[in-house]
Amino acid sequence: MTAVHPHDAERTGHAERVVVIGTGLAGTRLAQRLGGCGEDTVLIGEEAHTPYNRVLLAEVLAGTYGPDVIALPGTSGARLRTRAVRIDRGRRLVQCENGAEVTYDRLVLATGSNPVLPPLRGLFAPGATALPGGVYAFRTMDDCLALGREIEAAPGSRAVVVGGGLLGVSAARALARRGAQVVLVQQSERLMERQLDPRSSALVRRHLEALGVEIHTECRVRGVGVVEGRVRRVELHDGYVLGTDVTVLACGVRPRAGLAHAAGLAVRKGVVVDDELRTSDPRIHAVGDCAEHAGAVYGLATPALEQADALADLLTGGTTAYTGTRTLTRLTLPHEAGPLDLAAFGETEALPGDDVVQLTDATRGTYRKVVVRGDRLVGGVLVGELAAVGALAHAWESDESLPAGDDGGGAPLLHLLTHDGGL
Numbered sequence: 001m002t003a004v005h006p007h008d009a010e011r012t013g014h015a016e017r018v019v020v021i022g023t024g025l026a027g028t029r030l031a032q033r034l035g036g037c038g039e040d041t042v043l044i045g046e047e048a049h050t051p052y053n054r055v056l057l058a059e060v061l062a063g064t065y066g067p068d069v070i071a072l073p074g075t076s077g078a079r080l081r082t083r084a085v086r087i088d089r090g091r092r093l094v095q096c097e098n099g100a101e102v103t104y105d106r107l108v109l110a111t112g113s114n115p116v117l118p119p120l121r122g123l124f125a126p127g128a129t130a131l132p133g134g135v136y137a138f139r140t141m142d143d144c145l146a147l148g149r150e151i152e153a154a155p156g157s158r159a160v161v162v163g164g165g166l167l168g169v170s171a172a173r174a175l176a177r178r179g180a181q182v183v184l185v186q187q188s189e190r191l192m193e194r195q196l197d198p199r200s201s202a203l204v205r206r207h208l209e210a211l212g213v214e215i216h217t218e219c220r221v222r223g224v225g226v227v228e229g230r231v232r233r234v235e236l237h238d239g240y241v242l243g244t245d246v247t248v249l250a251c252g253v254r255p256r257a258g259l260a261h262a263a264g265l266a267v268r269k270g271v272v273v274d275d276e277l278r279t280s281d282p283r284i285h286a287v288g289d290c291a292e293h294a295g296a297v298y299g300l301a302t303p304a305l306e307q308a309d310a311l312a313d314l315l316t317g318g319t320t321a322y323t324g325t326r327t328l329t330r331l332t333l334p335h336e337a338g339p340l341d342l343a344a345f346g347e348t349e350a351l352p353g354d355d356v357v358q359l360t361d362a363t364r365g366t367y368r369k370v371v372v373r374g375d376r377l378v379g380g381v382l383v384g385e386l387a388a389v390g391a392l393a394h395a396w397e398s399d400e401s402l403p404a405g406d407d408g409g410g411a412p413l414l415h416l417l418t419h420d421g422g423l
Contacts, residue, residue, distance in 0.1 A: 018106045021110060023043055025054065027051075049067070057141065058171060062177045082100065082200075086263075109287075110286070113238070114139075116253060132226050136249070164190075172305055185221055190202050190205060190216070192344075221235070222237045232245075256289070265281060267283065267292075270290050271290050273370065277322055287307040287308050342384075344379075348380065355372040367383075370417060380396070
């Protein structure tokens with residue numbers, strides 16, 4: 001088959017041809033930036049939908065936004081709606097499921113991540129590759145729209161969410177707002193344990209319970225019961241059985257690196273890249289959820305966008321190196337009585353010798369905490385009141401010494417939490 005490119009007839013012969021595999025935040029952002037610089041780009045993505053902001057899928061499920069609202073800005077390059085199935089590094093081309101072979105000068109992998117499907121008894125019948133009816137991984141627009149249709153068609157449906165991390169909490173809140181009877185099952189002792197400390201996690205739990213969500217922590221799912229092709233029971237490890245109409249698996253994600261691995265690129269947790277976001281093949285780069293930089297796989301929006309911007313600069317003659325991202329988690333949980341806003345960054349649990357300041361207002365349901373190690377801010381969490389988050393995030397991201405207090409002594413810990421950060 002002849003290798004092709006959508007812009008072959010228009011090529012000037014000067015600009016490098018950049019092929020981007022993946023139409024998520026990172027891939028689309030990169031294509032936008034390169035297109036604005038006049039680069040010859042093509043975007044390959046398997047989803048039929050216009051590229052969208054996956055971070056906002058929970059808002060679509062909740063009915064807050066329509067799918068068009070979370071669409072990403074368009075790109076000036078070509079877009080192929082097909083799945084990339086093989087990279088031929090020798091001939092520098094990408095083979096696609098629809099038979100197309102797209103040549104490249106530079107290839108960028110922005111393949112994202114796949115949902116983790118737990119090894120639950122009964123989840124897959126022998127030889128089956130698809131999930132049974134009523135089960136959703138809540139990773140794509142199709143998942144979101146199908147789940148929404150099920151809830152809308154049967155008001156008061158029973159929904160079980162497996163996983164109490166950021167995605168599970170967002171899904172449970174969205175389903176409850178759509179009128180479902182929601183049960184959230186979390187294996188660890190608290191919700192969002194990777195981001196929140198016990199007190200802030202308790203506030204999130206209280207907020208979800210006010211929405212009618214039933215929460216089981218320190219509770220492991222053992223299996224599911226399938227009736228006529230649909231999951232109707234979720235079986236817990238202690239023998240308790242939850243009836244369900246729909247089941248959401250929010251058990252985390254892992255980098256989608258199969259294409260890179262098959263091409264012989266270095267893969268550990270994700271596709272290994274250096275500070276110029278190059279893989280072990282210098283003509284192939286990786287950004288976003290699939291990339292592993294300095295041992296870290298972020299799986300978050302901010303690092304994906306920063307990587308895309310850095311790579312766009314490098315591919316257009318710049319010298320920007322990517323040295324990593326310090327990530328801040330923000331989440332808003334709407335409620336008729338008022339939303340619950342939270343932000344968390346860095347280390348929210350103190351080590352021996354750390355200084356900690358906490359401000360709590362039980363009546364207003366607000367909570368602020370910062371952790372300082374030596375003269376540096378190493379983490380914090382804010383729930384219900386985020387006026388100080390900008391200054392706190394700046395102090396944390398800069399990793400610079402905090403200013404001394406009025407007495408010339410230690411850092412002004414209290415001022416970090418008041419007067420919009422006091423910095």
